Amino acid sequence: MSDAGLPPNWEVRHSNSKNLPYYFNTATKESRWEPPSGTDSEKLKVYMAQHHSAPTFGADGNGVNEGKIRAAHLLVKHKESRRPKSWKEANITRSRDEAMSVILSHEARIRSGETSLGDLATSESDCSSARKRGDLGFFGRGEMQKEFEDAAFALKPGEISGVVETASGLHLIER
Template sequence: MSSMGQEQVRASHILIKHEGSRRKSSWKDPEGRAIAATTRDSAVGRLRAFRSDILTGHARFDDVAASHSDCSSAKRGGDLGRFGRGQMQKPFEEVAFALKIGDISDIVDTDSGVHIILRTG
């Protein structure tokens, strides 16, 4: 029973913030001007294009994260390190734990914005 509580995954993600995001600023957009002008649909469209480029081998996940992610983890290629349950927003956690290592999620919505998640460990 206690071992279940210790379950951890390692994951990277690409976050695109939009007008519905809880915090409308990021390292890329400190004033939040672009974020406030971004609809969820356009954020999802950008992420789908990135995901397609990564899956077809036209781009590397960490490179896309470094250039485009609105999370400060961009500086680490999107790497969030290891985390257990209860540390991330619930929709993010559920998808990250369900992925197999090396798999990339579909679009995940959280209060932060829209994400794609790569499970790395």
């Protein structure tokens, strides 16, 4: 196994029930969704992008169930976010302004054609959906935070939103 940047006794395992990677301590048998403290975030990002990224997001954004859409997103959290931690950082300390700067940089790279939202989400999103290229699957009205839902439903398939702010943080959404 290549270096995932985890502290001693920690490894990345795969949950079959959720089809997502998680963190497991072989000594204490503790398991968790967020990386343990002491994790090297940069090494973990590279490791997860290489070993735990999902197939390309290719849905047209139209739901099979009436009234549902499919979307992917890239989330940048900040210290005022509802849960200021993620799969790559046990404690997020960046300010809202710093998070805005980060997400605007991501948006510029996506809009320039340098990269795609899905490719960038794999290593940069603070949501566990990063493992699935940001894919949130199908959802209907009332299933997401209102600001997120309003922005997602306003997009046409293939479109990417501007920055959308919710209690979770700052998002770019692709339908």
